[in-house]
Every structure is written in C-alpha cells, then in structure tokens.
Amino acid sequence: MEGVRKTFPGVVALDGVDFDLRTGEVHVLLGENGAGKSTLIKMLSGAYRPDGGRIFVDDTEARIHSAQDAERFGIATIYQEFNLVPDLSVAENIFLGRQPRRYGFIDRKKMQADAVELLARVGVDIDPRAQVRELGIARLQMVEIAKALSLDARILIMDEPTAVLTTGEVDKLFRIVRKLRTDGVGIVFITHHLEEIAALGDRVTVLRDGRSVQQVPADTPEDELVRLMVGRSIEQQYPRERGSSKKAAVPLLKVSGLTRNGTFHDVGFEVRAGEVVGLAGLVGAGRTEVARAVFGADPYDNGTVEVLGRTLPRHNVNAAMDAGIGLVPEDRKGQGLVLDATVQENLGLVTLRGATRAGFVDRAGQRRAADKISGQLKVRMAGLDQQVRTLSGGNQQKVVIGKWLLADSKVLILDEPTRGIDVGAKVEIYQLINELTASGHAVLMISSDLPEVLGMSDRILVMAKGRIAGELPAQEATQDAVMALAVKDVEGSRGH
Numbered sequence: 502m503e504g505v506r507k508t509f510p511g512v513v514a515l516d517g518v519d520f521d522l523r524t525g526e527v528h529v530l531l532g533e534n535g536a537g538k539s540t541l542i543k544m545l546s547g548a549y550r551p552d553g554g555r556i557f558v559d560d561t562e563a564r565i566h567s568a569q570d571a572e573r574f575g576i577a578t579i580y581q582e583f584n585l586v587p588d589l590s591v592a593e594n595i596f597l598g599r600q601p602r603r604y605g606f607i608d609r610k611k612m613q614a615d616a617v618e619l620l621a622r623v624g625v626d627i628d629p630r631a632q633v634r635e636l637g638i639a640r641l642q643m644v645e646i647a648k649a650l651s652l653d654a655r656i657l658i659m660d661e662p663t664a665v666l667t668t669g670e671v672d673k674l675f676r677i678v679r680k681l682r683t684d685g686v687g688i689v690f691i692t693h694h695l696e697e698i699a700a701l702g703d704r705v706t707v708l709r710d711g712r713s714v715q716q717v718p719a720d721t722p723e724d725e726l727v728r729l730m731v732g733r734s735i736e737q738q739y740p741r742e743r744g745s746s747k748k749a750a751v752p753l754l755k756v757s758g759l760t761r762n763g764t765f766h767d768v769g770f771e772v773r774a775g776e777v778v779g780l781a782g783l784v785g786a787g788r789t790e791v792a793r794a795v796f797g798a799d800p801y802d803n804g805t806v807e808v809l810g811r812t813l814p815r816h817n818v819n820a821a822m823d824a825g826i827g828l829v830p831e832d833r834k835g836q837g838l839v840l841d842a843t844v845q846e847n848l849g850l851v852t853l854r855g856a857t858r859a860g861f862v863d864r865a866g867q868r869r870a871a872d873k874i875s876g877q878l879k880v881r882m883a884g885l886d887q888q889v890r891t892l893s894g895g896n897q898q899k900v901v902i903g904k905w906l907l908a909d910s911k912v913l914i915l916d917e918p919t920r921g922i923d924v925g926a927k928v929e930i931y932q933l934i935n936e937l938t939a940s941g942h943a944v945l946m947i948s949s950d951l952p953e954v955l956g957m958s959d960r961i962l963v964m965a966k967g968r969i970a971g972e973l974p975a976q977e978a979t980q981d982a983v984m985a986l987a988v989k990d991v992e993g994s995r996g997h
C-alpha cells in the first residue's frame with residue numbers, strides 16, 4: 502500500500518499510509534483507538550475505497566472495490582465484528598454464495614465433507630451442521646478462519662482476534678496462525694495486547710493519527726512500542742492506590758445466597774464504599790450472569806441483592822438503577838449503545854432518564870458533562886454529534902463506560918471494561934475508577950485480563966462453575982493463585 506488516504510466527514514482517518522506484507526509473515530498493525538487500523542484493512546477487504554494512494558498485490562496495481570474483488574486477490578478478512586449468519590449452519594456459512602452444486606442443486610453431502618476437512622485443517626472439532634448461533638465466540642472465529650481457508654486466501658487479515666478469547670483459546674489461535682504462516686500465507690494482525698506481538702509477530706507497523714510512524718521488528722521492547730504508539734512512555738500501567746481502609750467500612754452492595762438453578766449457586770459477597778472488587782474466573786464461570794442478575798437484567802430463583810441495606814426487587818432494572826447500580830455490559834453492541842444515535846445522545850442515556858423524570862432537561866448541562874467525560878476518556882471523534890456507529894471499536898467502548906461514569910452510580914459493575922481499549926486509554930479509565938472510589942463509590946470489576954484484575958482490585962473473588970470458589974486480598978493474589986481457584990472443582994466441596 503502506498504500513500505493510502507481516507508477521509509470521512511470531519512476526520513482524516515488515513516493520511517498517506519505505506520504498508521507492505523510479505524508471504525509467510527505476521528505483520529502486526531499497532532496503534533491507539535482511532536489511529537486508523539480498521540480503516541486501513543478495510544481498503545484491502547473492499548469495504549472502503551481509498552481517496553488516494555495505490556494498492557499492489559504481487560506488484561500489480563489492485564483496485565479492490567468489493568468483497569468479491571478482495572476474494573479474487575486472495576484476501577480474506579476476519580473483522581472486529583463477525584460476519585457470519587447466525588441462522589445458517591457452520592457449513593453453509595463457510596460456503597455462503599459458493600455452495601458446491603450437483604445437477605443445479607446444492608450438494609449438501611459434498612459441502613459437509615468439505616467443511617469437515619477445512620475444520621480439521623484449522624484443528625477444531627465442530628459439527629458442520631451446527632447452527633452458528635449456538636457457537637461461542639472462539640468457535641465462531643475458527644469458523645471464520647475455515648472460511649478464509651476455503652477461499653485459498655494468501656492474505657489473511659485479523660482485526661483484534663484475541664480481544665474476545667481466553668488464554669487457552671489464544672494459544673490455539675496462535676498455533677493455527679503459525680501454521681498458516683509456514684504455508685506461506687501473509688497475515689495482518691491487529692491487537693492491543695502487546696505481549697502477543699513478540700510471541701507471534703515478525704514485523705510491526707505503528708500507526709498514529711492516520712500516519713504510519715514507524716516499522717519495527719516484533720521483538721522491540723514493549724515500552725518502546727508504547728512510546729511509538731502513544732507518543733510518550735507510560736510510567737504506571739495500573740495506578741491503583743490501595744489502603745484507604747477507613748472508607749471501606751460501609752457495604753454498599755450486599756449479595757447473599759444468589760442462585761439461578763443451573764447457572765449460579767449460592768453466590769454471596771459484599772462491595773464496600775471505596776473498594777474495587779475484582780471478579781475473576783474462566784469464561785463460562787457465571788460472572789456475567791451474576792452481574793446481570795444483580796443489575797435486575799435477568800431473573801434469579803433464590804437469594805437477595807441489597808444496596809445500602811435495602812433489598813431490591815428481582816428482575817427489575819429500573820429499581821436497581823434507582824438504588825444506584827450501574828452496569829457496563831460485556832456485549833457493548835447489543836446492550837450498551839444505540840449505534841445510530843450520536844455520542845452526545847449515548848452519553849446522556851442514563852442521566853437523561855433521571856432528568857426527564859424530574860421534569861426538566863438541562864441540555865446545556867448535559868452537553869457540558871458529555872464534553873468533559875469524552876475529554877477525560879480521550880474519545881477520538883469529529884464531535885459530540887458524530888454517530889456512534891462510525892467511531893472506532895475502542896472509542897465505542899469508551900462511550901459505554903462514559904455513559905455510566907456520568908450516571909454517578911453508587912455501585913458500578915464493569916464487565917470486561919477495557920476490552921479493545923489501547924494501553925494509553927486503559928490508564929485513563931483506571932484513573933477514573935480511582936476517582937470514583939476515592940469519592941466513596943464502589944466498583945465490581947469482571948475481567949479476564951488477569952494483570953488488570955491483579956493490578957486494580959483491592960480484593961479478588963474467583964468464580965468457578967457458578968460458585969464463588971474463593972477470595973484473595975490483593976497482597977496475596979498472584980496469577981497462579983487466581984487460576985488455582987478458577988479451576989477448582991467447587992461442586993465437590995458442597996456441604997462443608
């Protein structure tokens with residue numbers, strides 16, 4: 502790619518970017534939220550056309566104006582948001598629009614057999630007849646990769662594939678990517694997890710504000726990568742200040758005996774004013790389910806949720822919000838945002854609810870608040886009136902968090918708050934968490950990012966198989982100690 506440019510109303514997303522990819526390499530694209538990574542790869546996948554610059558495939562100039570064009574050039578893309586059709590089977594998704602035919606009819610037998618072979622190449626055991634909607638995220642990704650293989654892709658683009666994966670799943674993905682590299686595939690890999698770069702990458706191109714600032718080898722030290730990416734060094738990745746134990750006296754949130762049959766059992770804990778309590782565990786341990794039940798978004802069968810000593814009615818989000826609970830959900834696209842509304846409107850969603858009920862809306866005040874929080878979170882946007890749909894992935898996540906920070910909830914539950922957020926912006930979010938707790942709020946933080954849980958929590962609760970497997974004070978918590986509890990077979994300890 503030579504001097505590629507792309508502008509959107511009010512933003513220069515790419516300002517003359519050069520990028521090259523060799524066969525058999527993993528080329529990492531690194532950059533802050535909104536730096537232009539996704540936009541750059543969309544030029545290769547045919548989703549966007551460049552306003553300027555040229556793209557070459559094998560030294561021949563390539564005009565990639567559609568997904569079909571990209572396919573012809575052997576380019577396959579796995580997007581930040583998946584592209585599969587939930588109601589179709591795995592095999593149908595892999596061969597969508599290209600189903601093998603026999604006498605004019607779709608040859609289902611051949612399609613299944615071909616799908617089995619591709620999935621075997623990826624190294625996963627997925628039934629090709631399964632409906633895509635039944636698969637978890639890791640498996641969806643494997644299906645996307647199988648689909649790319651079926652296209653005989655020579656260029657595979659992966660936009661933050663590890664953001665939604667657990668450690669074990671990441672290892673598996675890396676094995677597949679390494680194998681593809683050995684087969685001569687060129688891979689563009691986008692990630693915000695710096696430790697993955699040396700583990701998997703060959704070269705790194707750093708984008709900043711729509712420009713390629715530098716190309717460096719993948720074994721460049723992490724602090725140097727950070728400096729190139731954000732333009733300064735980061736002294737302290739986890740700025741949590743602990744030890745304000747006086748404030749930690751009042752339990753703001755108390756959960757007792759919370760049970761939903763078949764999902765979580767006898768879950769009990771407290772979160773006190775001024776505390777950050779981490780909720781760790783493997784994916785599927787029931788953490789999100791508990792958070793949603795506490796917030797009233799889902800029902801439960803037994804137990805109680807109390808805020809400041811008052812028991813909340815079950816399955817009632819309004820009552821939970823009135824009592825001062827906020828939830829930043831894991832699935833921001835589905836639950837956190839109105840994509841077609843503006844940044845301002847999204848930021849105001851929770852506060853507006855209170856304001857309209859009080860009988861008046863202070864529009865100027867709302868705008869000031871939105872302006873302040875988007876500034877603190879460094880939301881990269883053309884302005885508060887930009888549609889949230891057109892923000893970069895990480896900036897959308899910042900808006901979800903900002904909305905709840907503005908709501909001034911006494912108890913804020915954060916479910917994977919920094920997923921897809923760049924290293925610099927993470928620190929800003931941690932600092933806002935510090936400010937919240939310093940002013941007497943309480944935070945319950947669900948996170949699969951262990952360094953984050955260890956770095957930011959005052960206490961860590963670990964869930965395993967729907968139960969609280971144990972609690973660790975921050976001083977005693979290590980990755981090993983948390984993992985030991987996370988894989989503990991708590992079923993066996995029942996009745997003690």
Ligand SMILES: Nc1ncnc2c1ncn2[C@@H]1O[C@H](COP(=O)(O)OP(=O)(O)OP(=O)(O)O)[C@@H](O)[C@H]1O
Pocket residue numbers: 509510512513514532533534535536537538539540541881882883891892893894895896921923
């Ligand atoms: N369709 C669009 N309309 C308007 N602006 C857009 C559009 N698509 C992208 N942008 C803007 O272009 C810039 C670059 O966005 P891009 O999605 O490429 O960032 P990114 O590097 O992938 O960030 P992230 O790490 O958050 O995913 C952002 O300022 C974004 O708001």
Ligand SMILES: [Mg+2]
Pocket residue numbers: 538539540581660893894895
């Ligand atoms: Mg992106």
